[in-house]
Amino acid sequence: MAIGPRLEFRQGQSLVITPQLQQAIKLLQLNNLELQAFVEAELEKNPLLQRDEVDAEVAVEAPAPESYAVDSVPDGAAAADMDGGASDSHADASPGERDSGETGSEPSGGQIDWSKAGRGGSFEGDDNLESAHSREKSLWEHLHEQLTVASLAPADQGVAVVLIDAIDEGGYLRADLEETAERLACAPERVESVLAVIQGFDPAGVGARDVRECLMLQLKDRNRYDPAMAALLDHLDLLARRDLPSLKKICSVDDEDLRDMIAEVRALTPRPGAAFSTGETAQTVVPDVHVREGLGGLWHVELNAETLPRVLVDQRYHARIAGGARSDQDKTFVSDCLSSANWLVKSLDQRAKTILKVASEIVRQQDSFLAFGVEHLRPLNLKTVADAIGMHESTVSRVTSNKYVSTPRGVFELKFFFTSSIAATGGGEAHSAQSVRHKIRQLIDAESRESEVLSDDALVDILKEAGVDIARRTVAKYREALKIPSSVERRRRLREHA
Structure with missing residues (x-):
């Protein structure tokens, strides 16, 4: 050519x-x-x-x-x-x-x-x-990222979004739980349980309602919260006044243990959200x-x-x-x-x-x-x-x-x-993926005897009877995401505790 x-x-x-x-x-x-x-x-x-x-x-x-x-x-x-x-x-x-x-x-x-x-x-x-890649991640973005993998029910996820939005720059919750429950038309116990999930997020201490709870959450994260440390946190005013003899008596510890406990408290941060501060003033929505x-x-x-x-x-x-x-x-x-x-x-x-x-x-x-x-x-x-x-x-x-x-x-x-969904059997209204995970957890939590242990196939049958069109591999994936062992392992554990 x-x-x-x-x-x-x-x-x-x-x-x-x-x-x-x-x-x-x-x-x-x-x-x-x-x-x-x-x-x-x-x-x-x-x-x-x-x-x-x-x-x-x-x-x-x-x-x-x-x-x-x-x-x-x-x-x-x-x-x-x-x-x-x-x-x-x-x-x-x-x-x-x-x-x-x-x-x-x-x-x-x-x-x-x-x-x-x-x-x-x-x-x-x-x-x-x-700019999205160059700027620092805010505390709220960090918490919302963890929320997406928390596998909460749709109602709990909605409550979690409201609570996270009520957390200030220091990491403290500035919302009344009863008022939040009334506004969202749900039980106060639901809001309390969702708050407990958020308080397990990183950084340790986030979602606390006061300084004592913030320090307590950080100590629990380090596996250092015991009755003596709880007594110390209940009397932080004495620690501020350096009234060590009274603290030693209240905590029932000697001088060396009290010094170690005070050093541990001083190593904690009273503002866990400060590490995510971007230097920008929070604007009113x-x-x-x-x-x-x-x-x-x-x-x-x-x-x-x-x-x-x-x-x-x-x-x-x-x-x-x-x-x-x-x-x-x-x-x-x-x-x-x-x-x-x-x-x-x-x-x-x-x-x-x-x-x-x-x-x-x-x-x-x-x-x-x-x-x-x-x-x-x-x-x-x-x-x-x-x-x-x-x-x-x-x-x-x-x-x-x-x-x-x-x-x-x-x-x-x-x-x-916006929430994800799973198709319904018979062309009915779709189900939220979070609600399906929640239903799987409820069914497994109801197992009390070895004969009641449900296999993944049995869970599929129960969910399909409830109108959820779901595959066995999806049930297994959700179960593993919830950190629930297989039916064989659960049956063995019930046998050991029988």
């Missing part, structure tokens, strides 16, 4: 993300504080943008608040029927229309086609990925969405107008400076400013509508939690929400990151409502 230059025609498809769409994606994943900072920077550098000083109850041309009916049936199941919703129409504008920056169109007249974003989470000018209960069991979902930046395009000023522009460079600058301003207003408007749409669907899916408490959290994933509202999973993921919703049961991150 001869080697030489030649001309060929090739047809192909490729994904092109325009700078404007990049900006829209970036705005979608920003939290309200980051969004405020971004808009302030745009106001400073774009003379055609101005702040909307008019106080409006709703700052965005969004649909009316969503309302969902909750059927309060005895078993806690809730039927969700939309009473009024956001439009599902997403008019796809062509690239030429998106980039033209036309002056005669209304800023909120178009819709952004989020499907163009694809799965990619980064693009040119987005340093989120780099401001919800992006409000959910309130209305008449007839309806849930009303509406945006928090206080978190929405209000900016407008100053058309009068544009007309004045556009008429005075003489050089091509001046005309290009004015045109670019107008295009950028129009797109920013449109992006902010579409961001608000998208957050409202995703939050409304999450409320529709998890209305049982709002009505009956944490034990009624349903299995939910990104794909379910994305399919229901006609968006890409990556868009739903961006919307739910660092976005918070205020409900009658407290303020939660939108990602709180």
Whole structure:
């Protein structure tokens, strides 16, 4: 074959993300504080943008608040029927229309086609990925990572998320357990047991309610907590006053043992969370969405107008400076400013509508939690929400990151409502994976005699009778994750203790 230059025609498809769409994606994943900072920077550098000083109850041309009916049936199941919703129409504008920056169109007249974003989470000018790897891990991120492998039931996992969010920078729990139980509609004993699990996380001492409990947890972690040490911790005021004779009498130890005990206490840290301090001041969570209960069991979902930046395009000023522009460079600058301003207003408007749409669907899916408490959290994933509202999973993921919703049961991150699931037999409602693990533990804990020991096959049969479609290898995997020995080992142990 001869080697030489030649001309060929090739047809192909490729994904092109325009700078404007990049900006829209970036705005979608920003939290309200980051969004405020971004808009302030745009106001400073774009003379055609101005702040909307008019106080409006709703700052965005969004649909009316969503309302969902909750059927309060005895078993806690809730039927969700939309009473009024956001439009599902997403008019796809062509690239030429998106980039033209036309002056005669209304800023909120178009819709952004989020499907163009694809799965990619980064693009040119987005340093989120780099910053995520370079910054130090916070205490809350460290605790949430351990929570994902704790194999808790779905209700317990929901309680754990609330408790972890109530832990301060020093590692202390700043929430009242009875109040938390009342807010989540669960028993105080459940909250106590979940707190005990969190107190077993790293670093030792995290989740304590006072200094004594913090030191006690660290001593238990070192296997150095005994009655003498418990007496010492009960009288830390004497230790602070250096009243050693009284401590020696109370702890029933000699001088040498007391010195060793005091040295051990001094080696502990009263602030276990300080090692994870990033140097950043903790910010108060401001919800992006409000959910309130209305008449007839309806849930009303509406945006928090206080978190929405209000900016407008100053058309009068544009007309004045556009008429005075003489050089091509001046005309290009004015045109670019107008295009950028129009797109920013449109992006902010579409961001608000998208957050409202995703939050409304999450409320529709998890209305049982709002009505009956944490034990009624349903299995939910990104794909379910994305399919229901006609968006890409990556868009739903961006919307739910660092976005918070205020409900009658407290303020939660939108990602709180997502849990994994296992299919049900007969096409029924899916079961949460955590609840299946919890059921396996309950069945095994009920074994009291050698004849009652359940094999993995027997567990599969029981679960399938309960409507859980699960394989034997999955049961074995869950059992091993719960650190439960095989049926042969359990039968041997019962035989030894008989």
